[in-house]
Amino acid sequence: MNIREVIVVEGKDDTTAVQRAVGADTIETGGSAIDESVLRRIELAQARRGVIVLTDPDSPGERIRKRVSERVPGCKHAFLTKDEARSRRGIGVEHATDDAIRRALASVRDPEAAAGSETVMADGLEWSDLLDAGLIVHASSARRRERMGELLGIGYANGKQFFKRCRMFRITRTEFLAALEQVEREGR
Incomplete structure (x- = not known):
C-alpha cells in the first residue's frame, strides 16, 4: 500500500x-x-x-x-x-x-470531502444529541465516547472535542445512531 x-x-x-x-x-x-x-x-x-x-x-x-x-x-x-x-x-x-x-x-477522514457530501444531514448533530446518548455528563461517558470514536473513525476525544470532530467530519445522524446502537448492543 x-x-x-x-x-x-x-x-x-x-x-x-x-x-x-x-x-x-x-x-x-x-x-x-x-x-x-x-x-x-x-x-x-x-x-x-x-x-x-x-x-x-x-x-x-x-x-x-x-x-x-x-x-x-x-x-x-x-x-x-x-x-x-x-x-x-x-x-x-x-x-x-x-x-x-x-x-x-x-x-x-477528510473534512473537505465530508463538507461536499450529499449525505450530510441538514440539521447536523447538536450538543443535546451527545447528552441524550450518554456521551457527556454520564458516569461512563468517556468509555462510551472512546467506543463511538472507534466506530465512527474519529478517535477518542473529550466531550467538547468529540462534538467538534463530529461536526468537522460531518458525521451524519444515521452514522451517529448506528454507532450508538452498536455501543448499546455491547452494553457500554
Whole structure:
C-alpha cells in the first residue's frame, strides 16, 4: 500500500512504524512544541501532495493534531485507538502493528470531502444529541465516547472535542445512531 499524501507523525520511531507498514513519506513534528519551519514544510506538503495527520491517541498527540489543523486547513486525519497503539512500553504510533496502521490509513477522514457530501444531514448533530446518548455528563461517558470514536473513525476525544470532530467530519445522524446502537448492543 503506497500513500500519495505526506503523513505527519510525532517522531522518528513513528516514521519507522509507518514506513514499515506502508510506502509513505513523513514529516516529524518533534513533539508538541512544533517548530515554525516544520509547520512551513507541512504547508508545502499540503499544497503539493496533501497531508494526513497520524498522531498518538493521547493528549500531546491531540494538541499536535489541533495545531497542525489550525495552521494547515484541509488536512486529512487518520486515527489509531488506544488499544491499537498500546504496548508494554506505552501508547503511540510506534507501538501499533502494521495492520493497525494500514487500517487507520485506509479509514482516513477528510473534512473537505465530508463538507461536499450529499449525505450530510441538514440539521447536523447538536450538543443535546451527545447528552441524550450518554456521551457527556454520564458516569461512563468517556468509555462510551472512546467506543463511538472507534466506530465512527474519529478517535477518542473529550466531550467538547468529540462534538467538534463530529461536526468537522460531518458525521451524519444515521452514522451517529448506528454507532450508538452498536455501543448499546455491547452494553457500554
